[in-house]
Amino acid sequence: MTAAIETTGLTKIYGDKLALDSVDLLVEEGSVFGFLGANGAGKTTMLRLLTGLTQPTSGSMKIVGQNVETAGNAVRAQIGVLPDVPGFYDWMTAGEFLRFAGGLFGIEQKILAARSQLLLDQAGLGDVTARIGGFSRGMKQRLGIAQALINAPRLLLLDEPTSALDPVGRKDILDMIAALRGRTTVFFSTHILGDVERVCDTVAILDHGRIVARAPIHELKARYGRQKVFVEVTSGADALAEEVRRQVWANAVSTGSTGPEPTAGDSTGGTIEITVCDVAAARRDIPALVAARGLGLTRFEAGEMGLEEVFVELVGQVQR
Amino acid sequence: MSGFAIFARKEAVEIPRTWRIWVLPTILLFFAITGPVMARFTPEIVTAFAGDQLGGILIPPSTYLDSYSGWIKNLSQIGLFALIIIYGGIVSAEAKSGTAVLVLTKPVSRASFIVAKVVVQSAFVTLLVAAGTLVTWGLTLIVFGTAPAGPLWSSALVWLVFGILFVAIMTLLSALIDSTSGAAGAGLGVYVLLSIAGIWKPLGDYSPAGLPGQSAALATGAQVDVLWSALTALLLAVVVVALAARVLDRKDL
Numbered sequence: 001m002t003a004a005i006e007t008t009g010l011t012k013i014y015g016d017k018l019a020l021d022s023v024d025l026l027v028e029e030g031s032v033f034g035f036l037g038a039n040g041a042g043k044t045t046m047l048r049l050l051t052g053l054t055q056p057t058s059g060s061m062k063i064v065g066q067n068v069e070t071a072g073n074a075v076r077a078q079i080g081v082l083p084d085v086p087g088f089y090d091w092m093t094a095g096e097f098l099r100f101a102g103g104l105f106g107i108e109q110k111i112l113a114a115r116s117q118l119l120l121d122q123a124g125l126g127d128v129t130a131r132i133g134g135f136s137r138g139m140k141q142r143l144g145i146a147q148a149l150i151n152a153p154r155l156l157l158l159d160e161p162t163s164a165l166d167p168v169g170r171k172d173i174l175d176m177i178a179a180l181r182g183r184t185t186v187f188f189s190t191h192i193l194g195d196v197e198r199v200c201d202t203v204a205i206l207d208h209g210r211i212v213a214r215a216p217i218h219e220l221k222a223r224y225g226r227q228k229v230f231v232e233v234t235s236g237a238d239a240l241a242e243e244v245r246r247q248v249w250a251n252a253v254s255t256g257s258t259g260p261e262p263t264a265g266d267s268t269g270g271t272i273e274i275t276v277c278d279v280a281a282a283r284r285d286i287p288a289l290v291a292a293r294g295l296g297l298t299r300f301e302a303g304e305m306g307l308e309e310v311f312v313e314l315v316g317q318v319q320r
Numbered sequence: 321m322s323g324f325a326i327f328a329r330k331e332a333v334e335i336p337r338t339w340r341i342w343v344l345p346t347i348l349l350f351f352a353i354t355g356p357v358m359a360r361f362t363p364e365i366v367t368a369f370a371g372d373q374l375g376g377i378l379i380p381p382s383t384y385l386d387s388y389s390g391w392i393k394n395l396s397q398i399g400l401f402a403l404i405i406i407y408g409g410i411v412s413a414e415a416k417s418g419t420a421v422l423v424l425t426k427p428v429s430r431a432s433f434i435v436a437k438v439v440v441q442s443a444f445v446t447l448l449v450a451a452g453t454l455v456t457w458g459l460t461l462i463v464f465g466t467a468p469a470g471p472l473w474s475s476a477l478v479w480l481v482f483g484i485l486f487v488a489i490m491t492l493l494s495a496l497i498d499s500t501s502g503a504a505g506a507g508l509g510v511y512v513l514l515s516i517a518g519i520w521k522p523l524g525d526y527s528p529a530g531l532p533g534q535s536a537a538l539a540t541g542a543q544v545d546v547l548w549s550a551l552t553a554l555l556l557a558v559v560v561v562a563l564a565a566r567v568l569d570r571k572d573l
Contacts, residue, residue, distance in 0.1 A: 051425045054572040073323075073427035081425040087418020089330070091337045103326035104426040147422065 002065045004029045004155045004185035005050065010059035012045050019045040021209040032181055034196035035189040037206035043189040044084060047159045051081050064154050077105060080148030084159040086140060090133030094125045094143050097132060098150055105151040119146040138169030145176050156180065158188045162195050174199050227279045227302055230271060231286055234296030237270030243289055249278040323428035324436055331440035347402050348448050351394040352455035359387040360463040387460040388472045388539040395479050396532045400511065403483060407490035408504030410437055411568065421573050431565040438491050438561050442484045449480050475538035481550045482531040488557040492564040528553035
């Protein structure tokens with residue numbers, strides 16, 4: 001099977017800044033591939049190189065078996081691209097933009113009209129007649145995905161498609177991406193681990209321009225899928241933390257420093273931050289521990305580990 | 321249709337649906353309408369305002385040639401400055417807004433992107449100059465009772481060659497300079513340099529620098545050989561467009 005993306009020693013230097021450092025990456029066709037990295041890690045640079053918007057300093061890259069630098073339109077005809085902040089002609093309507101985008105691929109008018117309507121309906125924009133200039137960020141992102149799909153691409157490249165969206169907009173976009181599974185290869189850059197866990201098969205983690213991990217998502221989740229629980233009590237935080245530390249589901253416990261400030265006016269209260277391996281057990285046991293000690297519970301919140309913490313788990317030992 | 325044709329159609333449709341339809345057409349139409357009237361009544365206006373301060377100096381009555389000269393003068397100054405400012409962002413505005421990224425990640429070459437812009441905007445300028453010249457011609461006929469076509473249309477055509485050269489130059493500058501105002505400033509600088517160069521007779525006779533002067537001379541009814549200036553201007557425009565395509569091709573978007 002031809003790889004959807006294959007890069008070898010891909011390097012990009014801007015002035016004295018090394019944006020990508022000898023990246024070797026293989027993305028199998030048909031996968032939904034998450035490309036994870038903190039802001040400034042080099043994700044957008046990678047996308048810009050793959051789409052021919054900038055040239056590599058060294059190394060090579062192939063998309064569906066063709067050299068990106070030399071194949072030009074032959075490569076572009078097979079990809080769909082959504083930049084992190086898509087720029088549209090504000091004076092067009094969504095339908096006009098899709099027909100314009102499809103026209104650039106040379107799609108026959110009859111097919112284009114039908115496909116445009118289908119994609120607009122899928123993007124929830126089928127009945128919208130307003131000009132794009134009046135669209136919300138979420139509507140623009142959905143239109144962005146629709147225009148990236150207008151040529152039924154073999155490879156869809158999405159740069160942070162959910163960043164800066166509200167929860168509803170984020171869900172809509174992730175649903176659209178998930179619906180593409182099996183229809184096309186999706187290469188999806190993001191800094192949001194939860195998004196990757198939700199829709200991707202495989203993930204690569206980029207750190208300071210280098211790939212530091214590449215694994216199927218189920219493997220990554222098994223290894224690093226722990227979660228955090230924040231507990232804020234009115235008093236007795238230190239003693240409670242000691243007891244929590246003894247629980248089998250608690251991997252790490254810290255007090256005060258990383259959570260919110262203790263409740264005002266109560267010097268003995270505080271926040272406990274717990275990294276857990278079994279969030280269901282933690283949810284069940286912590287309120288019982290608080291109640292047994294007769295403490296007041298002012299906050300009890302479970303959240304996913306942030307990307308930075310996963311990085312620490314994954315690459316903390318990597319020497320730079 | 322090819323990617324070039326689709327993008328060119330976008331450029332054409334964008335004109336009537338954005339501010340572009342108002343600025344340059346309004347400026348040119350204003351001067352096309354007021355020019356002949358102003359030319360006709362300038363002697364009377366001057367005499368009325370100056371009163372006896374003219375000391376017996378007689379102002380000759382104006383002719384249709386004054387109307388023609390006024391139109392070409394306005395094209396060469398206000399019209400060209402407006403063109404330079406308007407097209408300062410012809411490329412950079414698309415790069416800045418991100419629309420160029422969406423277009424150029426589809427099967428459209430950067431050369432097609434540049435050429436389509438130059439072709440459509442040159443056609444737009446041609447249309448405006450033709451419309452303005454037609455209005456000037458008609459109003460001159462009404463106001464002066466005579467309006468021979470030759471001097472007006474030949475001078476407008478020569479100016480048009482200069483205008484198209486500047487569309488090409490602004491495309492190159494806008495590909496080179498990310499700031500719209502920066503590119504416009506550079507465009508004005510090029511205009512000043514060409515104006516100075518045109519003073520030197522060899523350049524004035526055989527290079528694009530001579531076109532404004534030749535256009536003005538034609539409007540007065542003089543016989544002028546414009547062949548070399550026009551040919552070199554068109555050749556330069558082609559070279560400048562090729563350069564703009566090359567600049568954009570090497571540019572990180």
